[in-house]
Amino acid sequence: xxxxxxxxxxxxxxxxxxxxxxxxxxxxxxxxxxxxxxxxxxxxxxxxxxxxxxxxxxxxxxxxxxxxxxxxxxxxxxxxxxxxxxxxxxxxxxxxxxxxxxxxxxxxxxxxxxxxxxxxxxxxxxxxxxxxxxxxxxxxxxxxxxxxxxxxxxxxxxxxxxxxxxxxxxxxxxxxxxxxxxxxxxxxxxxxxxxxxxxxxxxxxxxxxxxxxxxxxxxxxxxxxxxxxxxxxxxxxxxxxxxxxxxxxxxxxxxxxxxxxxxxxxxxxxxxxxxxxxxxxxxxxxxxxxxxxxxxxxxxxxxxxxxxxxxxxxxxxxxxxxxxxxxxxxxxxxxxxxxxxxxxxxxxxxxxxxxxxxxxxxxxxxxxxxxxxxxxxxxxxxxxxxxxxxxxxxxxxxxxxxxxxxxxxxxxxxxxxxxxxxxxxxxxxxxxxxxxxxxxxxxxxxxxxxx
Amino acid sequence: xxxxxxxxxxxxxxxxxxxxxxxxxxxxxxxxxxxxxxxxxxxxxxxxxxxxxxxxxxxxxxxxxxxxxxxxxxxxxxxxxxxxxxxxxxxxxxxxxxxxxxxxxxxxxxxxxxxxxxxxxxxxxxxxxxxxxxxxxxxxxxxxxxxxxxxxxxxxxxxxxxxxxxxxxxxxxxxxxxxxxxxxxxxxxxxxxxxxxxxxxxxxxxxxxxxxxxxxxxxxxxxxxxxxxxxxxxxxxxxxxxxxxxxxxxxxxxxxxxxxxxxxxxxxxxxxxxxxxxxxxxxxxxxxxxxxxxxxxxxxxxxxxxxxxxxxxxxxxxxxxxxxxxxxxxxxxxxxxxxxxxxxxxxxxxxxxxxxxxxxxxxxxxxxxxxxxxxxxxxxxxxxxxxxxxxxxxxxxxxxxxxxxxxxxxxxxxxxxxxxxxxxxxxxxxxxxxxxxxxxxxxxxxxxxxx
Numbered sequence: 001x002x003x004x005x006x007x008x009x010x011x012x013x014x015x016x017x018x019x020x021x022x023x024x025x026x027x028x029x030x031x032x033x034x035x036x037x038x039x040x041x042x043x044x045x046x047x048x049x050x051x052x053x054x055x056x057x058x059x060x061x062x063x064x065x066x067x068x069x070x071x072x073x074x075x076x077x078x079x080x081x082x083x084x085x086x087x088x089x090x091x092x093x094x095x096x097x098x099x100x101x102x103x104x105x106x107x108x109x110x111x112x113x114x115x116x117x118x119x120x121x122x123x124x125x126x127x128x129x130x131x132x133x134x135x136x137x138x139x140x141x142x143x144x145x146x147x148x149x150x151x152x153x154x155x156x157x158x159x160x161x162x163x164x165x166x167x168x169x170x171x172x173x174x175x176x177x178x179x180x181x182x183x184x185x186x187x188x189x190x191x192x193x194x195x196x197x198x199x200x201x202x203x204x205x206x207x208x209x210x211x212x213x214x215x216x217x218x219x220x221x222x223x224x225x226x227x228x229x230x231x232x233x234x235x236x237x238x239x240x241x242x243x244x245x246x247x248x249x250x251x252x253x254x255x256x257x258x259x260x261x262x263x264x265x266x267x268x269x270x271x272x273x274x275x276x277x278x279x280x281x282x283x284x285x286x287x288x289x290x291x292x293x294x295x296x297x298x299x300x301x302x303x304x305x306x307x308x309x310x311x312x313x314x315x316x317x318x319x320x321x322x323x324x325x326x327x328x329x330x331x332x333x334x335x336x337x338x339x340x341x342x343x344x345x346x347x348x349x350x351x352x353x354x355x356x357x358x359x360x361x362x363x364x365x366x367x368x369x370x371x372x373x374x375x376x377x378x379x380x381x382x383x384x385x386x387x388x389x390x391x392x393x394x395x396x397x398x399x400x401x402x403x404x405x406x407x408x409x410x411x412x413x414x415x416x417x418x419x420x421x422x423x424x425x426x427x428x429x430x431x432x433x434x435x436x437x438x439x440x441x442x443x444x445x446x447x448x449x450x451x
Numbered sequence: 452x453x454x455x456x457x458x459x460x461x462x463x464x465x466x467x468x469x470x471x472x473x474x475x476x477x478x479x480x481x482x483x484x485x486x487x488x489x490x491x492x493x494x495x496x497x498x499x500x501x502x503x504x505x506x507x508x509x510x511x512x513x514x515x516x517x518x519x520x521x522x523x524x525x526x527x528x529x530x531x532x533x534x535x536x537x538x539x540x541x542x543x544x545x546x547x548x549x550x551x552x553x554x555x556x557x558x559x560x561x562x563x564x565x566x567x568x569x570x571x572x573x574x575x576x577x578x579x580x581x582x583x584x585x586x587x588x589x590x591x592x593x594x595x596x597x598x599x600x601x602x603x604x605x606x607x608x609x610x611x612x613x614x615x616x617x618x619x620x621x622x623x624x625x626x627x628x629x630x631x632x633x634x635x636x637x638x639x640x641x642x643x644x645x646x647x648x649x650x651x652x653x654x655x656x657x658x659x660x661x662x663x664x665x666x667x668x669x670x671x672x673x674x675x676x677x678x679x680x681x682x683x684x685x686x687x688x689x690x691x692x693x694x695x696x697x698x699x700x701x702x703x704x705x706x707x708x709x710x711x712x713x714x715x716x717x718x719x720x721x722x723x724x725x726x727x728x729x730x731x732x733x734x735x736x737x738x739x740x741x742x743x744x745x746x747x748x749x750x751x752x753x754x755x756x757x758x759x760x761x762x763x764x765x766x767x768x769x770x771x772x773x774x775x776x777x778x779x780x781x782x783x784x785x786x787x788x789x790x791x792x793x794x795x796x797x798x799x800x801x802x803x804x805x806x807x808x809x810x811x812x813x814x815x816x817x818x819x820x821x822x823x824x825x826x827x828x829x830x831x832x833x834x835x836x837x838x839x840x841x842x843x844x845x846x847x848x849x850x851x852x853x854x855x856x857x858x859x860x861x862x863x864x865x866x867x868x869x870x871x872x873x874x875x876x877x878x879x880x881x882x883x884x885x886x887x888x889x890x891x892x893x894x895x896x897x898x899x900x901x902x
């Protein structure tokens with residue numbers, strides 16, 4: 001008697017992957033999407049010269065096998081992020097070029113950073129990906145912040161400045177804003193720190209020709225007409241032993257099960273009848289989204305390549321702290337992508353677009369020389385302002401949250417199941433994790449139909 | 452052309468105090484309340500023998516002048532919390548009676564706790580109540596957690612155990628779950644630690660005969676018929692230069708201004724058209740409510756008094772960690788009020804009512820002797836399960852939140868103003884702060900009407 005077997009809330013990679021798996025298992029599905037587009041944190045954009053640039057998630061690493069499978073199935077092409085030549089690091093006004101594993105740090109600091117990394121990874125290795133709260137020493141690791149651990153373990157100011165750029169580069173949040181357990185879980189979920197921060201061999205290795213948002217568009221198209229409803233923000237989910245009834249702008253529908261495939265903090269803003277149990281609700285009160293403004297600065301050509309630079313830069317001095325070469329595959333123009341992240345993003349959000357552009361260009365000029373001062377285009381995306389995302393790259397867990405609320409991330413409440421990159425145990429927070437989470441939630445429901 | 456001048460969302464002390472001040476200034480007001488009752492975090496209950504007990508906020512201190520004024524105006528009677536005799540502290544199985552300032556700690560630890568308290572208060576004294584983010588050393592104080600500061604400043608295990616009971620007793624959250632700046636702001640807002648934790652001379656000195664919820668009931672009655680609408684959860688607030696339109700279950704209404712007088716995390720769950728700016732939204736993602744289950748255990752008589760005890764106990768060993776004498780003013784029966792707080796509350800929430808009762812009675816028996824094993828009644832209130840509160844005593848700010856988002860706590864967004872105990876600068880988190888916040892928000896709007 002239900003309108004469909006399963007209603008999915010959110011047409012990002014998680015929701016669409018779940019819908020696809022359910023339909024493949026013979027189930028009827030409706031996907032309700034608040035926005036006027038699919039793809040969630042993936043968003044296509046273009047420079048004024050027509051070159052496509054991604055305003056949201058863009059990179060794929062070779063160990064991200066679930067998202068790569070989709071790319072392959074849909075016949076999308078990938079290309080390697082430009083990675084020839086040397087990188088640069090700016091610290092206290094000193095610009096260092098490097099082609100080795102030092103991150104451009106002074107020798108002693110590079111050794112110290114390596115020691116800290118090895119120590120963090122050794123602890124991370126003891127963390128359970130499926131049940132972080134049940135890890136050895138979970139209570140202690142969850143009580144401490146990453147910032148506190150770093151300061152307790154080194155006095156090297158340059159090393160601390162390095163981590164103060166790298167932690168926000170990965171999390172869009174400051175080291176003080178997440179528990180050590182969350183950091184350790186997350187790095188293990190991705191395969192440890194080198195994979196997270198690297199281009200070749202890491203999470204930034206590949207790009208999709210035309211943009212990653214196409215993956216969601218292809219998924220949605222394949223689901224068929226009438227499966228995905230856009231402009232349909234969900235307001236309430238009534239649920240009982242017999243089923244689900246969802247009310248959204250423009251309508252209502254009934255289903256046997258629901259998958260909520262939006263970030264936990266947004267899931268907490270839906271109205272549930274009956275209301276969520278305290279643990280689930282408390283979880284959604286405590287997974288704030290990261291803070292990032294992604295900018296792209298275009299030039300007539302990727303001039304840094306001629307200088308032997310690969311476009312990867314860390315500035316420990318500037319609010320724009322991380323950059324990569326984001327030029328199109330044909331090199332027809334040069335594009336640098338950079339990020340205001342964490343505390344920098346929150347400050348830069350208070351500036352005008354012109355001020356952000358000026359700050360970005362000033363940083364790029366220090367990093368790549370005077371040619372960086374004359375861009376031909378500048379585009380930006382402030383994910384904090386997006387009502388239906390409210391921050392990127394994803395949600396983080398502060399001190400105490402994993403151990404006291406973590407199980408509620410993916411544990412169904414009655415007939416409501418949960419998906420989204422934040423619920424993944426492999427590649428948590430990434431496109432790959434989003435796809436995995438959708439498959440996991442779909443499998444849970446297929447099992448319930450079958451039993 | 453508006454239905455009213457001001458719509459107030461939430462009929463707790465903040466919203467009702469705001470409404471009263473606006474009406475006194477000649478403005479028309481509607482108060483929309485999601486629940487079927489007023490008073491928010493104040494809630495009257497009764498023991499099976501008819502004795503009234505408060506299921507939520509109950510105590511008033513003598514420096515809480517705004518709430519005392521209301522008590523006085525409405526002709527409500529206060530009585531002193533029983534405070535004759537000695538208190539007890541249980542630590543590692545040792546029960547200590549004391550009548551001095553030692554909190555029942557060993558002499559060395561009492562000195563150490565005093566030193567830590569003095570040091571915390573000296574730093575708190577440098578914190579700005581109106582703009583905590585602008586305090587000296589704000590960035591450093593906001594980066595650190597209270598737990599980290601305590602562990603960095605003492606190795607005394609008994610002192611750490613003491614703070615691990617006292618911090619949740621004040622905040623319903625663990626020391627690792629809030630920034631040092633939040634802790635310092637909060638204690639200064641109340642007049643420092645002794646005032647917060649004391650009965651006579653402190654925040655627990657007075658009770659209201661019949662219960663504190665009567666203050667809100669009197670406020671609502673005085674506003675007049677038709678001003679407060681119950682069972683009216685608000686779903687959306689449209690706002691522009693011309694006014695406000697609020698949609699709620701059962702209707703809609705227009706106003707020139709709105710006051711949102713609910714906790715920030717719940718305010719973040721409303722749908723705003725246009726959506727909130729990122730800073731306001733980010734704030735609401737990061738003020739989780741405290742965790743508390745309040746229990747009351749009744750006996751034929753306040754037997755502990757005969758033993759020379761005042762009913763105040765700290766157990767550093769048990770999930771029920773703090774108790775007070777909560778007997779009625781006529782002493783017609785004995786009542787102990789106790790709290791599962793912070794991590795203990797989250798664990799105890801997973802137990803059955805019988806298990807919580809058994810755990811409470813076991814703790815009370817250790818603290819007050821074998822007579823505590825035979826209660827005649829047990830009532831409890833789990834505030835985490837309350838859909839329209841979602842935790843008590845109030846919201847807390849984790850590391851980084853005050854400095855990066857604090858200004859958004861009370862800064863109006865267009866025609867929307869904010870009230871609630873979390874927005875107060877004096878007695879933040881308390882009934883008194885709630886009243887002050889309502890007056891502040893009302894004054895802001897009266898100014899706008901007058902200008």
